[in-house]
Amino acid sequence: MNNIKNRFSIKDLENLTGIKAHTIRIWEKRYNLLEPKRTDTNIRYYDLENFQKLLNVSYLNNNGYKISKIATIDEPQIPVLVKEIAAKSSLDNHAINAFKLSMLNFDQSLFFKTYASLLEEKDFNEIFYNIFIPLLDEIGLLWQTDTITPAHEHFLSSLIRQKILINTEKAQMQIKERSKKTFVLFLPENEVHELGLMFINYRLSEKGYHTIFLGQSVPLDSLKDILNYYDDVTYISYFTIHPTKEEVVDYLQDFDNLIMKKSKSQLWVLGKILEDVQHNKLPKGITSFQNIKNLIDKL
Template identity: 65%
Template sequence: MNNIKTTFSIKDLENLSGIKAHTIRIWEKRYNLLEPERTETNIRYYNLASLQKLLNVSFLNNNGYKISKIAKLKRENIPLLVKEISEKSDSKENTINAFKLSMLNFDQALFYNTYESLAKEKSFKDIFYNIFIPLLSEIGMLWQTDSITPAHEHFITTLIRQKILVSTELYQSKKTNISNKTFVLYLPDNEVHELGLMYINYEIISKGYHSIFLGQSVPIDSLIDILTYYDDITFISYFTVKPEKDELLNYINEFNEKILLKGNSDFWLLGKQLEYINTGKLPNNITTYKTIESLVKKL
């Protein structure tokens, strides 16, 4: 079971807000913006309310409000002012901060309101590339530094997943196949990071191609039967944490022997794990991509 993180070190606050620990201490002493608690060994720590306040203060400061003026605001008026500004602003930074606040507060309403404001002005593609990808990258760093819990990450990724699904369904209902090519999208065993693959599925379907989305943790042997149904298949997978770097070449060789050598198929790959192999020595029908955008351009 995930335990919700409710106490934070000053280093956590620095990671989450982007404000240096030295500056946070100055704001505490000079303006009494935060009131840290202390452990029995006199180590400073902060509760969730302090973190939320600091993020709001950072938001206002980035929008031209001086710290001296923010410090004079009533505590309950600070989030109201943040909400007012975020609704009027088109700033990428402001939008990402709003999504971060929704994650930290487990606030679905803030997520939906922020997204709806974006959707009035931007396409889903713009939102994904310019907002969600930077947001997810930042969340990944926060998770790695233990500044947020898995519960926070699951909360925000589930909401983003919903938006991808809704956008995909809008095109699936049209049922237009512009060629005989079929794309099969899957993640290898024990790989569960599927948001990138889900977005690629959205792009494929929006362009009128036939797509089969299999999702997380699919064994290679489970893909063999698909070869009997379609003649022209491009398999796409995303290696974020799996296979392990020591298993990568064995996995690719097994895929080549069991799938690619038995039919007219191609294999497109993305993901951080590809850093551990020499992609230049892969078979001709295996193509690697550094970004989702570069893959989409090949569709």
């Protein structure tokens, strides 16, 4: 079975590239930049070659090339020119596009090649903040609009997870002496989106802190057991879909009653679910953060 997505609607192209469908039609009709195909039932679609070309055209356009000029460039020279510009300037947008292609084609080699080229100019922290976070945000939107399948999202997430784990192991091997402060990282029950929490674990390890990573879907009762082993404990959690917006305040109150009122521990939380929560009404000892960088800056 062929798993490669090779047919795209104009709405798919808009979602994948950020270029409005109206603009795509203009580029297509006025400059002949794309050549849509038709199904047996006469429905227009774009193939993978069209999608790749549109990514390259968009990249050139964002780097100062007018569409009228791009239209005069021999087609085989367009990707060559893109690579030349990417080598001289920021690789960020080019890398994000390459990772998207890697995801759509389930192409591990392209992912690893793109990642290796980024490492020539950036460290892992920069890659995660500047490339992976924006990429994952886009992937979430693409999944919600049915442009990609959950399989695409899982494929890309698993490769990013590998990179976080490799760098976490390196950081933990550098720790000479365990810190007195312990960070316990967990996700609430039914929460499985752990990449952000994994990166926080890596950053804490990099700074020499002792961490205990519990991962996905951890019941509250299990968390209190940690207090039997450590005195200075800060829990960290990341709420992406659970608890829901309707449940989050009650969840935090339960955490406070079960764990914090019986210890000197703290809870640091972040995630989209907390956007509508009034931070000044959180129980004492619970701190919310807008993003990972804000949390790390507090250390």
